[in-house]
């Protein structure tokens with residue numbers, strides 16, 4: 001069976017979608033029937049020559065109804081474009097973060113229910129085989145009783161990252177919610193993966209969320225934040241996340257803290273490190289791709305790995321960020337500006353250690369007394 005695809009949003013992460021579809025096309029499982037972007041197709045990476053290019057999704061749907069529409073567009077366009085695609089009869093692969101608010105998320109689920117169309121959300125870490133492995137390790141008693149889950153994300157983003165699109169780093173744009181901060185977009189996988197490890201992926205699985213939002217960069221949204229939450233199971237979860245790291249690390253990590261040891265999950269490379277009194281073991285597990293899983297779902301009923309409904313708990317965190325007061329500016333004496341122009345970046349003094357403390361002590365920056373919070 002060959003499933004037809006259309007890709008919407010070409011000039012950013014959409015290139016990854018095109019790459020995945022090209023691979024599936026080679027394997028005879030997919031066929032690209034069109035793409036849409038107001039910027040056209042010129043210069044779009046991984047776009048096969050001769051593909052029909054439309055200026056927007058409506059123009060595409062007027063000509064063709066693909067089995068699947070994939071969306072790699074700005075956050076505030078997610079709900080309207082996904083709804084349009086489903087109403088036209090297509091399943092959807094929609095990039096994370098799911099939508100710009102909890103109300104939009106609820107609407108998206110409602111449209112999926114009404115139309116019977118699948119919605120896979122682009123949390124690719126959900127395809128990691130680490131979740132089953134972590135559950136097995138915990139059940140085995142190797143790390144004792146789980147007492148909480150921490151998350152650590154130490155990234156650095158240059159000025160060019162925020163300047164690439166009008167919506168980048170915005171909480172709102174032209175009066176519309178965008179919610180593009182460290183917690184809700186670049187490091188969103190950390191939040192969603194920590195919740196999934198706890199088996200708490202639905203909106204109703206979150207009991208309490210506390211957010212502590214800051215920015216060192218001249219943006220509206222947060223670039224350095226702590227999130228502390230409690231799931232309805234009672235698990236405390238806290239994440240220290242920054243895009244202004246001293247020593248950036250491409251591998252954000254989730255820490256499952258047990259009474260007898262810890263499991264560290266590096267979700268960008270599927271590495272698992274287990275530390276107990278007996279020593280340390282490391283293994284790398286496999287991963288199932290979200291596109292392959294979607295095809296398996298459509299062809300044979302395999303459950304979706306990142307069903308929209310299983311992003312509800314993450315959306316509770318996004319909603320807490322969206323409705324929180326605007327992030328506080330980090331004081332000038334707490335960060336250094338390195339360089340000038342598009343490659344320049346800002347580093348918050350000591351932020352790596354403060355993020356580590358959030359992830360291990362399960363408290364926010366303010367609760368721990370980080371200098372920029374005082």
Ligand SMILES: NC(=O)c1ccc[n+]([C@@H]2O[C@H](COP(=O)([O-])OP(=O)(O)OC[C@H]3O[C@@H](n4cnc5c(N)ncnc54)[C@H](O)[C@@H]3O)[C@@H](O)[C@H]2O)c1
Nearest residue numbers: 009010011012013036037038039072073095096097122165
């Ligand atoms: N899963 C991941 O790891 C991952 C990584 C990066 C980005 N993303 C997500 O991908 C999405 C896009 O992010 P980006 O960084 O590529 O953004 P971007 O702004 O760099 O690119 C967005 C593209 O969409 C196009 N576009 C804008 N509005 C459109 C519309 N109404 N119809 C069609 N095309 C439209 C733009 O012209 C541009 O080509 C976001 O939701 C982001 O969070 C996911």
